[in-house]
Amino acid sequence: MAHPPQIRIPATYMRGGTSKGVFFVLDDLPDVARVPGAPRDRLLMRVIGSPDPYGKQTDGMGAATSSTSKTVILSRSTRPDHDVDYLFGQVSIDKAFVDWSGNCGNLSAAVGPFAISNGLIDPARVPRDGVAVVRIWQANIGKTIISHVPMTAGEVQETGDFELDGVTFPAAEVRLEFMDPAEEGEGGAMFPTGNLVDALEVPGVGTFRATMINSGIPTIFLEADALGFHGAELQDDVNGDAATLARLETIRAHGALRMGLIKSIADAAQRQHTPKVAWVSRPKAYVASSGKRIGVGDVDLLVRAMSMGKLHHAMMGTASVAIATAAAIPGTLVNLAAGGGARESVCFGHPSGTLRVGSQALEVDGQWKVTKAIMSRSARVLMQGRVHVPFAG
Structure with a gap:
């Protein structure tokens, strides 16, 4: 019986805040996975190593926790006043599904750095030194995130002295602004029941x-x-x-x-x-x-x-x-x-x-x-190259 070879997809393994995930550029995915649907979900689950009844994700890139069973797909934005579209997939560890119902605020810190390093941002908007402002459209929930990414000598600065509890080593600070985070959307108003308590x-x-x-x-x-x-x-x-x-x-x-x-x-x-x-x-x-x-x-x-x-x-x-x-x-x-x-x-x-x-x-x-919420995180590339995955579409 013939077995097809694994496919190889350009990917970056990144830490963002206290989470880790596999990042993809939309155009690098197989054609059938460039649109929402079962083939995309199957691909991402196989990349991460799910579903795994052993709860270990040994045969994939996941690390068997909610903080590490994550995937991100980025593309140039076609929306006015935005640079990049950011789609987040939370991969279940032991069940066969990908949850697209929300954002990952921690991995949001890695979106700007990834987008800059992968040529998804207009070079004219990226300073050689200083802070690059990346305008992110969070596609899962239809919100805008503004990321302030430090730059040094034309490269994203990843090292620094910013400390974040839950992350062992210091890194460069990435400041995030979540714009209108409580505007009406799925589930209704900020307080869906109309009550504070x-x-x-x-x-x-x-x-x-x-x-x-x-x-x-x-x-x-x-x-x-x-x-x-x-x-x-x-x-x-x-x-x-x-x-x-x-x-x-x-x-x-x-x-x-x-x-x-x-x-x-x-x-x-x-x-x-x-x-x-x-x-x-x-x-x-x-x-x-x-x-x-x-x-x-x-x-x-x-x-x-x-x-x-x-x-x-x-x-x-x-x-x-x-x-x-x-x-x-x-x-x-x-x-x-x-x-x-x-x-x-x-x-x-x-x-x-x-x-x-x-x-x-x-x-x-x-x-x-609420006009915006503000917090600081950090992010860095852990590994970059190609992820190998058995996938027939």
Whole structure:
């Protein structure tokens, strides 16, 4: 029996923030994978090594975590005032599907550097030295991201002294602006239920106070103590407890239904990437996963978040946008955990350390509007060349 050879596709393996993913230029993909559909999904799953019933992704580029089972497709933008179109695919580890329902805020930091290095940006817009401003169209959610990429001697600067908790080594800082992150889109308004805090009833589990917000990524914020948590959990405190994970997934499914993101509870199984479930608490001292000591006075609040069914080792970039937005609006659970009142920035503690994020919010005719959320990340190329993949179309 004849077996076709593997195909070879130009690709770049990049870290962006606390995530890693395989980046492609759209025109480098096989013809059948240049458009949405089953062939594209099959290709990306095979690149990453999914579905893998062993949960290891040994036969692919993934590393068997939600932070590393990611793919990105970029192309020159045809939209006015944008440079590049950015499409993100979250690949399920053990199931045969790719979730296209949201963005990856961490990998957003790598989009500008990749686009510049791969000739997707008009050279006239890229300074030899200084900061290149890359205008990104986030195609999954229909939003604009402005990336500020440092340049040195005509090349993207990747090394530097910017430190990001959750990333071992320092690198160059990439500043991101998420424009109008909470404008109406899928799931409706910023607060899909119309309330800053709701009573979320979850049959068989309980009723919880919840802030359900659509900013950066749809997110359900809960109170840590209502879940039986202290708020300073690390991954091992949660991810080995099957009953706790099942309970959180049930809450996520009912929250998704309440937010209008799915039509039935059963639909949640095919939408693992969104919404996110997070819990908040007032500041308290703890030791981060790196051994770094976080004091009560180091943060405004603590936040823990689930990603693809597991507690995230740090914080998703898009969830950080949701945190920044909710913190800026008095009365949300995030704002209350941070001490209440008006604020334009917040420093929160996560399992790997701390992160400061900012948001500009204002109330107009009784409705809250956020013009942008701001955060800093870093990014660098880990490997570049061609990915080899068995693929027959």
